[in-house]
Amino acid sequence: MPYTPHDTTAPRIALVGATGAVGETLIGLIEDRAFRYREIQLVASPRSQGRTLRVDGREHRVSAVDTFDFSTVDLAFFSAGSDVSRKWAPVAAAQGALVIDNTNAFRMDPDTPLVVPQVNADALATRPASGIVANPNCSTIPLVRLLRPIEDRWGLSKVVVSTYQAASGRGHSGTAELHEATRAALANPADPGPQAEFAPTLAFNVIPFIDELLDSGFTMEEQKMLQESRKILALRHLDVTTTCVRVPVRNGHSEAVWIECHDVVDRAELVAALCALPEVTVHDRDAPGAFPTPRTIAEANDVHVGRIRVSPHNPRGCWLWVVADNLRIGAALNALQIAEELVARGTL
Ligand SMILES: NC(=O)c1ccc[n+]([C@@H]2O[C@H](COP(=O)([O-])OP(=O)(O)OC[C@H]3O[C@@H](n4cnc5c(N)ncnc54)[C@H](OP(=O)(O)O)[C@@H]3O)[C@@H](O)[C@H]2O)c1
CATH class of the missing domain: 3.30.360.10 (Dihydrodipicolinate Reductase; domain 2)
Structure with missing residues (x-):
């Protein structure tokens, strides 16, 4: 059973970006792989505050990152963009959470290991000086x-x-834009459709x-x-x-x-x-x-x-x-395998 509220060896975890494409994939993998946790908190932007998402059959309300207290968790997964990580991952680390960051913000920081567990898991032998472990780029x-x-x-x-x-490399909005632009081009080949994520249009291109x-x-x-x-x-x-x-x-x-x-x-x-x-x-x-x-x-x-x-x-x-x-191997699965390795090694 992944949710083990009385097991003090299981970490309390936070998912920042829980409503996004990577965040939702991570929730699914936590369930599928029966990752043991004592408590889980879902975090996103103020737009999602109060939304509820199910994890392991239990409803959880989404909190806004701006008011979240990271001292209440042992491990924080960040999948909410580089700007959010630059601002909040050091705060989370300073409050005592070990951060696993899916963004580009700290990958080349010398105090932050960049880890693919099948390749360089030994980098997880000790807690990093920055308090952050970086997940590499999806490719x-x-x-x-x-x-x-x-x-x-x-x-x-x-x-x-x-x-x-x-297209999903650009998250939910990337996938939605590919769908919409494809529909637009099928109706009228001269119509590029929306181009907020991809320009020129990605449909048939x-x-x-x-x-x-x-x-x-x-x-x-x-x-x-x-x-x-x-x-x-x-x-x-x-x-x-x-x-x-x-x-x-x-x-x-x-x-x-x-x-x-x-x-x-x-x-x-x-x-x-x-x-x-x-x-x-x-x-x-x-x-x-x-x-x-x-x-x-x-x-x-x-x-x-x-x-x-x-x-x-x-x-x-x-x-x-x-x-x-890309959502699994290139982001959520690699991040969860880092967490599994940290737990197995007692690095948390
Ligand atoms: N997609 C991939 O294949 C992939 C692969 C590797 C790494 N990554 C990285 O993972 C991160 C997330 O990607 P994604 O594909 O999941 O994107 P997405 O579907 O657009 O999701 C973005 C997530 O970030 C949250 N967010 C956005 N602005 C925020 C803010 N100011 N404060 C707090 N939360 C905020 C969103 O919350 P709301 O729902 O409240 O807006 C949502 O949960 C990106 O940094 C991306 O580079 C993605």
């Missing part, structure tokens, strides 16, 4: 989970990624631009994948270069990944290494049509990899096609 998480064994066996020389990122533009000409989303991969894998000079693209998919990010290694890669050995990874489904070519897509992956809590090809022209290079649920 970085599946990537580093596959790069780790490749680095260990063949040595990474260069990684080139193109992402195909779903692809947009090679996510987040803000940097002086380098890369976008912030592309820079995150470089910097975060280096930090998580502890490879300061790893060469990762990315083009991040928004596509008219509802949920589930995909990535085409070209990897150059120091040593010659044997395909069978590569497939075996990927098959050996926990919570990874390998779709190998032996089964006809065996490749993952955002709409057809069955186990949403796994990273899916297919189209595994070693280049005949460059046997040190290989291609992977990767699909992962």
